[in-house]
Amino acid sequence: MRYHRSDVVARAISVLDEYGLESLTMRRLATELGVQPSALYHHVPNKQTLLAAVADEILLRGKRPRRAERWDRRVVEICSELRDAMLAYRDGAEVVVTAHTFGLGAGEPAGQLRAALRDGGLSEDVVDVGTRALLHLVFGHTVEEQMALQAASAGAINHAPGGPADFERGLDLVLDGLRARVNG
């Protein structure tokens, strides 16, 4: 069988979702595709790049239309989409956050947040600080939430971070600060 890069990425996502990140090895993925490990390197230069492509694809699959008019509602929309996209696959948050940490792909959410904050009339400095704060909040919350979900499904009872409600309450904390800085 002959594969393309997109086949490799797609299969990587299904291995990730079914067996988790620790099982997503180049060798395991090759076996899953019925191919030698070395064959993967015709489609992808290395594992890091593959994981970045997986992160991008996870975000792409989670895309939704923008509905909100007000800038602060749009921020909530963007952040919720981001959270939902990451939660849709096992270890999705971990993969997306790691890729973002290493400066690979996943630059789109940041761009959309920046645009929303600029629409709100915030100064360029505040746009910078606010975008970073929002991203860190979404990433941190979602990694923690997914961790708790997986721990819970493995039998452990834990003081979970709570679902979308707790998420939006954290967001609102930062949004309050940002609203106070409009035309500041």
Next chain:
Amino acid sequence: MRYHRSDVVARAISVLDEYGLESLTMRRLATELGVQPSALYHHVPNKQTLLAAVADEILLRGKRPRRAERWDRRVVEICSELRDAMLAYRDGAEVVVTAHTFGLGAGEPAGQLRAALRDGGLSEDVVDVGTRALLHLVFGHTVEEQMALQAASAGAINHAPGGPADFERGLDLVLDGLRARVNG
């Protein structure tokens, strides 16, 4: 030579600081101590536990006396100490954040933040949301900042997150939201 657990942890930190997290392997650490890899398992049950102990020790070494009276100034103090402690060692932020993600050690900063927010007269719900938001902000910011520092020292020019000023501006965003909720 006969070692104790604390020797192993201390040496792990110096390997981390000098060669980075990717070089901190059990085998490398063993070589550094002049011992067989298997000998390490007399002091530590596995690598994950060792890394959690390293994270705790990094935070311990960064401890400073509390000076601030007002609860919101104390939050800044706690968060700044946390950031400085992680920045003090190469890949320190990565190690501390990973340990925290897996629910290992590093529970102290959360406890101190909770106490400060309670002193501010915030409701228990807001204390929960606020503590998590602050931790995610500090962790996210510091990992990003340390990444940029290391990239810069490796020659790359990058739109860095900025030093303590940008850090405190992000913190202030959340603190504004929290101040607005006192007796709310």
Next chain:
DNA sequence: ACCTGAACACCGTTCAAGT
């Protein structure tokens, strides 16, 4: 262009045996 086969240079961890 895409893949195989074989190798290189590593990992974390276990366990019988020594002192």
Next chain:
DNA sequence: ACCTGAACACCGTTCAAGT
């Protein structure tokens, strides 16, 4: 109690050779 020596079951990546 602490360590050695040897092994087990893996990794990511490279590269000559095949079709």
